[in-house]
Amino acid sequence: MLLGGALTAAAGSAAWLRPRRTTALLPDGALEKSVPLQLGDYHYASSTGLILPDSDQTTGIYDQVLTRVYVAPDAAPMMLLIAYGSAQDAGLAVHRPEACYPSAGYTISARSTVELRGVSGREATVLSASRGDRIEQIYFWMRIGERFPTSPIDEKSAVFAANLRGVMPDGVLVRLSVRSTNARGALDQMMAFNAMLLGTGDRMGRAMLLGKDSAS
Template identity: 40%
Template sequence: MTTTDHAHDAPVLSRRQAILGGAFLVTAGTAIARVPHHNIDLLGDRKIDKLIPQRIGAWEFYSKSGLVVPPADQLKDALYSQLMTRVYVAADELPVMLLIAQSGGQTGVLQVHRPEYCYPAGGFTLVGRDVLPVALPGSRLEATAITATADDRTEQLLYWTRVGEDMPLTWVRQRWSVARANLKGDVPDAVLVRVSALTADREAGMATLTRFVQAMFASVPPDVRRFLDIDAR
């Protein structure tokens, strides 16, 4: 009796195993098919520090140090393909700090760090987050304006991010931009552009940063403007 029961059970177990095995294969095949393979990189093998001039409007390059940078965690090298930091000075303007970080490939695992992440990690408190439109020739750039304060430092920030062909204004939208591109099979590049000035006067600081951004776009060719802002002309 026992032998007969086992004989009847064996084919049932085999069919179940076959069905489960087939399901696992289909799932694995779907996952592989959805893995993004097409890299979109608007920078290519060019170097950011060669594309951004050392003179921008009234400002001239002064130094590479003094900026708040993304935390030196274990993901930093994998996260950024290039990271440029510069301080620009002008006779009748506030000094401006410029940071441009580029990642050659954005997935759902690694994404560019927005200032809302790296500044609090450096001990800053962020207040007054607003969207500040910056008029450019033939287009308008929507940048994020924030005031960062620490014990001995107040910094006015203006920044934006480009992910592939999107200009996300928030971390959630940035994640959605990456996910949408990945689902289409694309691995988009991304760039974070941040300008800042050391001043407690928010209005004066933002006015200075706006003029600097407008001068920067005027000083680079169309392909570099598109790398910085997909809508720029």
Template identity: 40%
Template sequence: MSVDNSIAESAERSDSENKSIVSRRHLIMGGAFCLAAGLAYARMPQVIFPAVEKTDFEKLIPENIGLWRFETSSGVVLPPPDALSDRLYDNLVTRVYTAPEDPPIMFLTAYSNTQDGVLQVHRPEICYPAGGYELTETQPMEIDNGLGGKIQANAFTATGRGRTEHVLYWTRIGSEFPVQWSQQRLAVIKANLRGIIPDGVLVRTSLIAPNFDEALPHLSKFAAQLNQGMNKQGRALLSGIKV
């Protein structure tokens, strides 16, 4: 065998070995990428709460709450009408309740089975200024849920359009009741780290009165009787109550 042939054969063997090494390297890298993708998919937060049909959700809210009776669906301050709001409020109920010896209560609740980094229920501090109201500082407070427990809620006064409206509301994100926007976002992140996309609800009550101290007892009473009057599914969705 000539020297040239020997060199050529050696070069061919080297090329073949290099190709084999490259192929194995690609195979290993491809497998690693597939494994990483599979792990990432497995760890992606999943929607675990089923969507609720609009008619079914509306039926969860009693027409009679204590001595209050459902009167009308108009007269309630609504979220600003934009594309994002339309996506947020698939389940939205607005009502005005009246009672013989209590002031009328304006009620709004909005539910979504998915809360993520983009879609999260608006807090009322957004809706009222969009409607031309000026707000006092929001006060966090704890109210009775009507069944022996407590709810972390917020309250403020909105002034505008020739009236003063006192607002009591709470938001539930998964199993938490955040009283600040930053806490609401954190609740979503914490659920995501557990592999869950949480559901979320806003429950808002309000009335017109000369001052907040006069309004709060009525609003708290309405909230407690709302939970007492709902069935198990309604209490779980609106207030996280499992009984």
């Protein structure tokens, strides 16, 4: 009797914790339209050349993924990746640079957090990745629901907090990278580009990047 009661209670708790609704801020196919092809002096040049995880790892995780290379006069090409999922649980980890760069043969170093330019009070992560004579400086950030986690632990906490409210949150990962040995100069360039990215585009695009509460 006691065992049966415990199992019934556990089943009830599991059902109560199970997410009952999803957050979808971006219709299918809208990611490409939500990110401008021109940002300041930068314009779209290509969609290839970025470091990506194996396609098998991303199947069923992301609704939409955007990869672009932007170029501007007197500036290193800017590589942009945005991965968005409207029903995210724990899959954002596969696009974290700490995961996909080492799988491509890169060594990660100099990890730190800095200001998330364009969003007050939030942080982004910066790091360097090297493979032979190729060095990339990377600036990336994540949003899950209305939170901006900076570590895998924070990411899981954000998902769990949303699940407690009966919500399976949407998630986005934004990654900027520049091929350069000048970490400080590349960081300045990426932070300026990120501010332009967040300061342009339509309301739907801002909701996708920053969450529905920041879209106005």
